[in-house]
Amino acid sequence: MSLQGADLRHQLGVLKSQGDRYTIQEVVQLPFGKDTSVFHAGRTINDGTNDVWLKLTVHNNTTLDSSGFVFAGWHDYMYWYEPGSNGQYTLRAQTGLMMDNAGVERWNHYAFPIHVAAGATATYYLHISNRYYRENALLPVLLNDIEYYNFRHETSNYYKQEALIIQIIIGMLLVFLSITIINYTQLPDRSSLYFAGYILGLIVYFALRLDAKPYQLSFSHHWPKLKYYWDIPALYFCFYVMYFMFGNVFLSLRERYPLMEKIFRWSSWVSCILMLISVYCIYRGWYHIPGKVYTYFYFITLVPLGISLVALAQRSRHHPLIRFFLFGSISIYVLSLCAFVFNQEPVGLTAIPELVTPSGMLVAGVLLQALFFAAGLSYRNKLVHQEKTKTQELLIKQLNKNKELQRKLNEQLEELVKEQTTEILRKKQELEEQRKLQLEIEYGKKLSEIELKAIRAQINPHFIFNCLNSIQLFVMQRDYEYAQKYLSDFSYLIRKTLDFSRRNFISLSDEITYLNTYLGLEKMRFEHKMEYEIIVDPTIPTGELEVPAMLLQPYVENAVKHGMNNEAHTTGKLTIRFSQDDDEEMLECVIEDNGIGIERSKAIRQLPAHHQSSGMEISLNRAELLNKMYNTEIQIEIIDKTGMQYPESGTIVRILIPQL
Numbered sequence: 001m002s003l004q005g006a007d008l009r010h011q012l013g014v015l016k017s018q019g020d021r022y023t024i025q026e027v028v029q030l031p032f033g034k035d036t037s038v039f040h041a042g043r044t045i046n047d048g049t050n051d052v053w054l055k056l057t058v059h060n061n062t063t064l065d066s067s068g069f070v071f072a073g074w075h076d077y078m079y080w081y082e083p084g085s086n087g088q089y090t091l092r093a094q095t096g097l098m099m100d101n102a103g104v105e106r107w108n109h110y111a112f113p114i115h116v117a118a119g120a121t122a123t124y125y126l127h128i129s130n131r132y133y134r135e136n137a138l139l140p141v142l143l144n145d146i147e148y149y150n151f152r153h154e155t156s157n158y159y160k161q162e163a164l165i166i167q168i169i170i171g172m173l174l175v176f177l178s179i180t181i182i183n184y185t186q187l188p189d190r191s192s193l194y195f196a197g198y199i200l201g202l203i204v205y206f207a208l209r210l211d212a213k214p215y216q217l218s219f220s221h222h223w224p225k226l227k228y229y230w231d232i233p234a235l236y237f238c239f240y241v242m243y244f245m246f247g248n249v250f251l252s253l254r255e256r257y258p259l260m261e262k263i264f265r266w267s268s269w270v271s272c273i274l275m276l277i278s279v280y281c282i283y284r285g286w287y288h289i290p291g292k293v294y295t296y297f298y299f300i301t302l303v304p305l306g307i308s309l310v311a312l313a314q315r316s317r318h319h320p321l322i323r324f325f326l327f328g329s330i331s332i333y334v335l336s337l338c339a340f341v342f343n344q345e346p347v348g349l350t351a352i353p354e355l356v357t358p359s360g361m362l363v364a365g366v367l368l369q370a371l372f373f374a375a376g377l378s379y380r381n382k383l384v385h386q387e388k389t390k391t392q393e394l395l396i397k398q399l400n401k402n403k404e405l406q407r408k409l410n411e412q413l414e415e416l417v418k419e420q421t422t423e424i425l426r427k428k429q430e431l432e433e434q435r436k437l438q439l440e441i442e443y444g445k446k447l448s449e450i451e452l453k454a455i456r457a458q459i460n461p462h463f464i465f466n467c468l469n470s471i472q473l474f475v476m477q478r479d480y481e482y483a484q485k486y487l488s489d490f491s492y493l494i495r496k497t498l499d500f501s502r503r504n505f506i507s508l509s510d511e512i513t514y515l516n517t518y519l520g521l522e523k524m525r526f527e528h529k530m531e532y533e534i535i536v537d538p539t540i541p542t543g544e545l546e547v548p549a550m551l552l553q554p555y556v557e558n559a560v561k562h563g564m565n566n567e568a569h570t571t572g573k574l575t576i577r578f579s580q581d582d583d584e585e586m587l588e589c590v591i592e593d594n595g596i597g598i599e600r601s602k603a604i605r606q607l608p609a610h611h612q613s614s615g616m617e618i619s620l621n622r623a624e625l626l627n628k629m630y631n632t633e634i635q636i637e638i639i640d641k642t643g644m645q646y647p648e649s650g651t652i653v654r655i656l657i658p659q660l
Helices: 024-029 103-110 145-186 190-207 232-250 258-284 288-300 302-313 321-341 360-414 416-476 480-501 508-525 553-563 598-605 615-630
Strands: 013-016 050-059 066-071 077-083 089-095 111-116 121-130 141-143 505-507 530-536 546-548 572-580 586-593 635-640 651-658
Touching: 024 089, 024 121, 050 111, 066 145, 089 103, 103 111, 111 121, 141 145, 145 190, 145 360, 190 232, 190 360, 232 258, 232 288, 232 321, 232 360, 258 288, 258 302, 288 302, 302 321, 321 360, 360 416, 480 508, 505 508, 508 530, 508 546, 508 553, 508 572, 546 615, 553 572, 553 586, 553 651, 598 635, 615 635
Parallel strands: 530 572
Antiparallel strands: 013 050, 050 121, 066 111, 066 141, 077 089, 077 121, 505 546, 572 586, 586 651, 635 651
């Protein structure tokens, strides 16, 4: 609002009473000085009682009487003195925000009229006393009739807009209150009562500030101090006492988070005590104390409150109502903190809404908090209603089940004799079926053993045939020393082969010795054109683990045979690795060669004059029979390195043997 008129700051004499109460007769005798520091265009913080006297001397040098209005702002107590006909000063007007009881037109009393006759001089005194923690603008001006009329018009329009905004806010709060009442009728709960108290406190707070005209309290103009009694105490009541009590019950902290419940409960008690102290200080006239205490309290509690909200946020996944409480809390505290930090009033950092301009962020934070809390109550009632409905449905289902159970029991009682008769026949039939199934299992097991023995009988002559070919080769070459050594090792293999053929399983150490002997014979036969290596994980207890007898030898033999036929390598390489998984439940054997590969080997075997080897097929059949007999999962995987991303050709045989 713009204020036109003559600026009187440099024409007024100033006298600060500094706590002394002077009468008008004493003030007239005291000296006044020029002190423009007492004047300010905006709101300021008042740390105590600010008592100041202003002296205005008007000289009328014209031939006409002069009149006007002196306006110095809206203050707590204002006394206007003018000279009488006898030269004595008398109190012509007294007004103030804390004392005026003039009704709906009380705002007209803040502009004081002056009248100076032609060629005369008149002196006026204005006593201003501000006791509240906030002091409004003190900017005295002299207005003529037209300027005063324009000022009244602009001020009235400004406060009508403010009144409209407050009416909208009160209307929204009344909607929230109505929703809360409806929720309470459906589900009586203390959280609804606390939220209703929170909304009522806000409604009263805004209603006392519903000014249709400047500082005209529509609801409390008969008791102006009611606005001050419900200022700082309202902040404690709404945003701390009701807030903590509402959160405690709404989130069921006693059952879910006992420590948080104690924090909220003690916080509400501390806030309630501070609210009562504020009311007492206002009653005694110590208005600046509640404002300072609340500001310190607000900023001190920001960090603990933030920690509490973070702790609640970590539990929001398990408690959906926490989200509504968090969003409401974050809205009011973030927006209010932004409003306090970016306050345009020259009052420094404060947490008092009356000293903040603009107040839009504060109002938005209050409405968002109320909106989230109201939505949370509605959602909570919805959950409770769904739970009740679900419980009722379960009860109905249980009742129907009970009726059905009663009917079935009646039917069972009627058929009890019949069931007892048929039960004997049924058990007899089950015993017959179990005996038949047991006979079938034993027969299948014996059949599998016979098949396994037949397969081993196929393996033994197949291996002996290959070994005799090797001995024959040495004899033909007249290498009797190698033939003798070869025949000695071969006799050892024959004995072990006959021994292993009678057993289904042998130890891993015996299998390794057997393979080592066999590969030594093959290396002698190929005259050092073959290299082999058996790698055993040192953590494997080879003497304790058992493997199927003669299962690995055909794959090793096949690797030797085709590994020596690769023209790309002068020396065939064979590697056998034994390892065990982390759980020590599966033994892995990997047989790798650098031969021609499995696909090329199959192509060669299809030639008419080529020998058809059946050792690998026999071993695969043995593995299937062992899986069937002992319910194991022996797995055999053959990989051709030629078609894979390997640097050389060859075959990898991967055999997984579970431990029984």
